[in-house]
Amino acid sequence: MKFADRIARLGTETAFAVSAEAAAFAAQGNKVYPFHLGDMNIPTPANVMEAAAKAMRDGKTGYCPNAGIPKLREVLAADVGAARGLRYSPENVAIQPGGKPTIGKFFLALLNPGDEVLYPSPGYPIYESQIEFLGGVPKPYRYLEGERTFTIDLDALKRQITPRTRLLVLNDLQNPTGAECSTAEREALAELVLKHDLYVLCDEAYFDIRYDGESTSFVSLPGMVERCVILYTFSKKFAMTGWRLGYIIAPPDFVRPLQKIHQNLFISAGSVSQWAGLAALRNAAPDVERMRRTYDERRRFLIKRLRELGFALKVEPEGAFYIFLNVRHLSRNSYALAFDILEKAGVGVTPGIDFGENAEGYIRISYANSLSNIMEGLDRIEEYLKSR
Ligand code: PLP
Secondary structure (H helix, E strand, C coil): CCCCHHHHHCCCCHHHHHHHHHHHHHHCCCCCEECCCCCCCCCCCHHHHHHHHHHHHCCCCCCCCCCCCHHHHHHHHHHHHHHHCCCCCHHHEEEECCCHHHHHHHHHHHCCCCCEEEEEECCCCHHHHHHHHCCCEEEEEEEEECCCCEEECHHHHHHHCCCCEEEEEEECCCCCCCCCCCHHHHHHHHHHHHHCCCEEEEECCCCCCECCCCCCCHHHCCCCCCCEEEEEEHHHHCCCHHHCCEEEECCHHHHHHHHHHHHHHCCCCCHHHHHHHHHHHHHCHHHHHHHHHHHHHHHHHHHHHHHHCCCCCCCCCCECCEEEEECCCCCCCHHHHHHHHHHHHCEECEEHHHHCHHHCCEEEEECCCCHHHHHHHHHHHHHHHHHC
């Protein structure tokens, strides 16, 4: 069969390639420590599951409105607005089957072939995949490892902007580095957005998973609310990765074409997941706080243990649940290293190269897994390092 040319331009997540290899390795009877995926070992809060069961018992299993059930849109508008110091209404909200669909829809709605898109590198690999798929020109901007955090190379980013640059993707708090933008970085970016008439995808998938202080959204800066589309997801905050529930918050002008795309491709997000999502917003705050403390405990352990193992880990991630580890002293080929660690130590890690060329020489370790597994997995890595 001869497929359309664009299919060859679609990328994937190598994390899933490591996953396939890890599954094959486990099928041979080996224990695998799965630190390559951003999927948590924590179940969805019980009252959220009960709300889903009730929705099914109550017969809420049919089609539901394209942009989502009205109550959920209303509660989300209030909730997201309050956390960002803004006033959103239900017309700003379109419920999605997860966070990821927002990426493709943002580009489908705003990107013409030949348009240039600035996106983070290292960064979530799906941005580049979707830009190329839709005929855009990828312009990866760099994150540099500093003494305390990863920072955006703003000077280089400014030089990358041309009259064809139309869109910016900002992921704050960031996958894979866990970095958060400083106020100065946000202000500099907002200035560029206005100066060059850009539209922004604010990927806030990890907005609420942070270890100190409060998150600030780029959307809260003056002049940004009209230009920003927020991607948000229930996946990470509420341990609901499998429920496929997320949402877009954007100006109503943007939500309307997006709904058309949605109508053509999906109809709506799943009805039962949406009722579960409503319960999560109303009742799950204590569970969310427990999860945050659990991740923090793992994060602290990992940082300490990796330093004991001799890694020069300068940056302590501010949010999300990943450590982005410089492994250049071990190998400059992160893909080969990740597969070697899997084969010899039984530990799954994501190769840095999966997050873009600037990320070669790093691996990502997810601490969405149990502390006991993290402890054992790190012991395995210690043995692996000794045997090299
Ligand atoms: N954005 C970022 C930065 C992510 O890391 C992820 C998932 O890992 C997503 C979006 C997609 O989230 P979801 O599972 O809700 O589709």
